Amino acid sequence: MKIRKYIKIYSLFLSTSIASELEYKTNVIIDFITAILSLVGSVFLLSIFFQNTDNIGGWNFEQALIIQGIYTILNGITNTWFNPNLTEIVKHIREGTLDFVLLKPLDSQFFISLKKIAPSGFLEIILGFALLFYCISINQININLGFLFLCLTTLCCSIVILYSLWFLISTTTIWFVKTWNATEVLRSFLYIGRFPLNSFSFSLRIFFSIFVPIAFITTIPSEVFLGIAQLWKILSELIVAGIFFIVSRRFWLFALKYYTSASS
Amino acid sequence: MEENIIQVENLSKSFDISSKEPGLKGTLKHFFKRETTSIEVIKNINFGIKKGEIVGFLGANGAGKTTILKILCGLIYPSQGKLSVAGNLPYKRRSNFLKNITLVMGQKQQLIWDLPPIESFYLNAAIYDIEKFEAKKRIKKLSDMLEIEKELYIPVRKLSLGQRMKSELLAALIHKPNILFLDEPTLGLDINAQRNLRKFLQIYNNETDATICLTSHYMKDITSLCKRVICIHEGCLTYDGKLEKLLKKISPVKDILFICKTEKDAKELSNSGFIIKNQNHKEITITIKKDSIKSTLKKILNKFEIEDLYINEPPVDEIIGKILVKEKV
Numbered sequence: 001m002k003i004r005k006y007i008k009i010y011s012l013f014l015s016t017s018i019a020s021e022l023e024y025k026t027n028v029i030i031d032f033i034t035a036i037l038s039l040v041g042s043v044f045l046l047s048i049f050f051q052n053t054d055n056i057g058g059w060n061f062e063q064a065l066i067i068q069g070i071y072t073i074l075n076g077i078t079n080t081w082f083n084p085n086l087t088e089i090v091k092h093i094r095e096g097t098l099d100f101v102l103l104k105p106l107d108s109q110f111f112i113s114l115k116k117i118a119p120s121g122f123l124e125i126i127l128g129f130a131l132l133f134y135c136i137s138i139n140q141i142n143i144n145l146g147f148l149f150l151c152l153t154t155l156c157c158s159i160v161i162l163y164s165l166w167f168l169i170s171t172t173t174i175w176f177v178k179t180w181n182a183t184e185v186l187r188s189f190l191y192i193g194r195f196p197l198n199s200f201s202f203s204l205r206i207f208f209s210i211f212v213p214i215a216f217i218t219t220i221p222s223e224v225f226l227g228i229a230q231l232w233k234i235l236s237e238l239i240v241a242g243i244f245f246i247v248s249r250r251f252w253l254f255a256l257k258y259y260t261s262a263s264s
Numbered sequence: 265m266e267e268n269i270i271q272v273e274n275l276s277k278s279f280d281i282s283s284k285e286p287g288l289k290g291t292l293k294h295f296f297k298r299e300t301t302s303i304e305v306i307k308n309i310n311f312g313i314k315k316g317e318i319v320g321f322l323g324a325n326g327a328g329k330t331t332i333l334k335i336l337c338g339l340i341y342p343s344q345g346k347l348s349v350a351g352n353l354p355y356k357r358r359s360n361f362l363k364n365i366t367l368v369m370g371q372k373q374q375l376i377w378d379l380p381p382i383e384s385f386y387l388n389a390a391i392y393d394i395e396k397f398e399a400k401k402r403i404k405k406l407s408d409m410l411e412i413e414k415e416l417y418i419p420v421r422k423l424s425l426g427q428r429m430k431s432e433l434l435a436a437l438i439h440k441p442n443i444l445f446l447d448e449p450t451l452g453l454d455i456n457a458q459r460n461l462r463k464f465l466q467i468y469n470n471e472t473d474a475t476i477c478l479t480s481h482y483m484k485d486i487t488s489l490c491k492r493v494i495c496i497h498e499g500c501l502t503y504d505g506k507l508e509k510l511l512k513k514i515s516p517v518k519d520i521l522f523i524c525k526t527e528k529d530a531k532e533l534s535n536s537g538f539i540i541k542n543q544n545h546k547e548i549t550i551t552i553k554k555d556s557i558k559s560t561l562k563k564i565l566n567k568f569e570i571e572d573l574y575i576n577e578p579p580v581d582e583i584i585g586k587i588l589v590k591e592k593v
Contacts (some may be wrong), residue, residue, distance in 0.1 A: 005390070008390050009387070009390050014389045016376055020377075020378040023419070036561070038451075097373075097374070103338070103357075105362040260340060263338060
C-alpha cells in the first residue's frame with residue numbers, strides 16, 4: 001500500500017518536473033547540446049592522455065573508455081536527480097521552505113531527494129550507456145545474465161554511494177546553513193573518477209577508497225565490465241554503499257532535531 | 265467540560281544566537297571565534313485552545329508568535345514544557361497528526377512556480393491519500409469559495425499576489441485539516457483581497473468547525489475573525505482572553521468629534537482643559553474617559569454651540585499598538 005502510494009507520488013513528481021522544465025524550451029535544448037559537447041570533450045581529453053603511452057595505471061585507451069562511460073552515466077544521474085534536488089536542500093533550509101516538506105505525511109528524505117528532475121541529464125545517461133555498449137564490442141566482452149547482474153549491482157551501488165555522500169554534505173546545512181562549496185568539492189572529486197584508480201599514487205588511492213570513496217564509484221563497476229574485478233571488491237562496494245546509505249539516513253533524521261526553521 | 269484540542273503547559277524555547285561586532289575586526293573575530301548566547305525566545309507559556317476556536321496571536325515583531333506556531337505544528341522542538349495538539353506530540357510529526365493540521369505562511373510558498381496551481385493540488389492530494397475523484401470535488405468546492413476557478417490553470421508565476429495566496433490556501437486545505445496555523449496570511453495583499461480571505465476563513469470555520477491559530481499585523485484580520493487573543497511580549501504571555509474585554513481594559517476612553525457652530529466656539533472648547541486629539545477649523549476631537557461621558561457631554565453642550573457630534577472608539581490599531589509594547593496587560 002505504502003509502496004504504491006510512493007510510486008504514485010513519484011510519477012507525479014516526474015510529470016510536474018518535466019512539465020516545469022519544458023516551460024523553458026531553449027534552456028532544455030542548450031542543456032542537451034552541453035551534454036553532447038561534454039562527452040566529446042571528455043573523450044578527447046582522455047585520448048590526449050593516451051597519445052604518448054599505451055596504458056595508464058594498467059588500463060589501455062579502450063578499457064579507460066569504460067570508466068568514461070560509467071562516469072557519464074553517473075554524471076547524467078547527478079544532473080538528472082542529485083543536482084536539482086540536493087542543492088535545493090541548502091535553499092530550503094536558508095529560506096525556511098523545508099517547513100512545507102516536514103509537514104507532509106511523507107518521508108522527508110524521499111520528498112527532498114526526488115521532487116525534481118532535470119530531463120537533460122537523461123541524454124547523458126543514454127550517451128553513457130551507448131559508450132558502454134561500444135566498449136563492450138571493442139573490448140570483445142561476452143554478455144550473459146550473471147555479467148549484466150553484476151554490472152547493474154555495482155552501478156547501483158555507485159549511485160547509492162554518490163547520493164549518500166552528497167546528501168550527507170547537504171544535511172550539514174542544518175547547522176552551517178551554507179555548504180555549497182562542499183558539494184562543489186564533491187563534484188570535482190567525481191571528475192577524478194574518470195581516471196583509473198591505479199593511475200594515482202598509493203596515498204591518493206587510500207584517500208579515494210576510504211575517505212571519499214570515489215574509487216568504488218567508477219573503478220569497481222569498470223573492472224566488473226572488463227571481468228577483472230575480484231569478489232572482495234564487489235562485496236566491499238556493496239557494504240560501503242549500504243553503510244553510506246544508512247549513515248546518511250540516520251544523520252538526516254538526527255539533524256532534523258536541530259532544525260530551527262527560518263524566521264518569518 | 266469540553267477538552268482542549270491544543271494544550272500548552274510551561275512551554276519554553278531557547279535558541280543559540282551569535283552576535284557580531286561591526287567592522288573588519290568584528291568580522292574576523294566572528295569568523296574565527298564565534299560567541300553564541302542562548303536566548304530564551306518563549307518563556308514558560310501556558311494556554312489551551314478549544315475545537316472550533318479562532319485565536320489571534322498578537323505581539324510585536326520578534327515577540328515569539330511564529331515560534332509558538334511552529335512548535336505547535338511540530339517544526340521546532342520545544343526546550344521545555346508539555347504540549348499536546350489533537351492528542352499528539354507535535355514534534356514527533358506522526359502521519360495521522362500531519363493529516364490533521366496545516367500551516368500557511370504569508371511570506372513563503374509551496375506551489376510549483378512554473379506550473380498552474382491545479383498541478384500542485386493534485387500532488388498534495390496524492391500525498392494526503394486523497395483519491396482523484398474526491399480531490400476534484402474538493403478543488404471545485406474550495407476554488408468556488410475562494411473565487412479562483414479560472415486561475416487554477418494559469419502558471420503560478422503569472423498570478424497576482426492575492427490569487428497566489430488564495431491558491432496557497434487551497435493547497436493547504438485540500439486534506440480538510442482540523443487545525444489551521446496561519447502565519448500572516450494576508451501579508452502584502454490589497455484591502456479587497458484581505459477582505460475576501462477573511463470572509464473565506466470565517467465561512468470555512470463555520471462549515472468545518474476547524475480550529476484556527478492566526479498571527480497578523482493587520483488588525484482587521486484579528487478584529488473580524490478572532491473573539492479570543494493571546495498577547496505575547498518578548499516570549500512571555502501577557503494576555504489571554506476575549507478581544508473585546510482587552511480593548512475595554514486597555515482603552516477606557518472614547519473619542520468625541522464635535523462640530524461647532526463657529527470657529528470661535530471651537531477655539532474656546534480647545535482651551536477648556538480637555539484632552540484634544542485633533543482640531544480642524546470648526547471640528548474638534550476630544551478624548552474622554554468612558555465613565556464620564558455623560559457629565560462631560562452635558563457640560564460642553566450647555567456651554568458651547570454644537571452643530572453635531574460623533575462618538576467613536578479609538579482605532580483598534582492604536583490600542584493594539586499599545587498592547588504590543590506592554591509587559592503586562
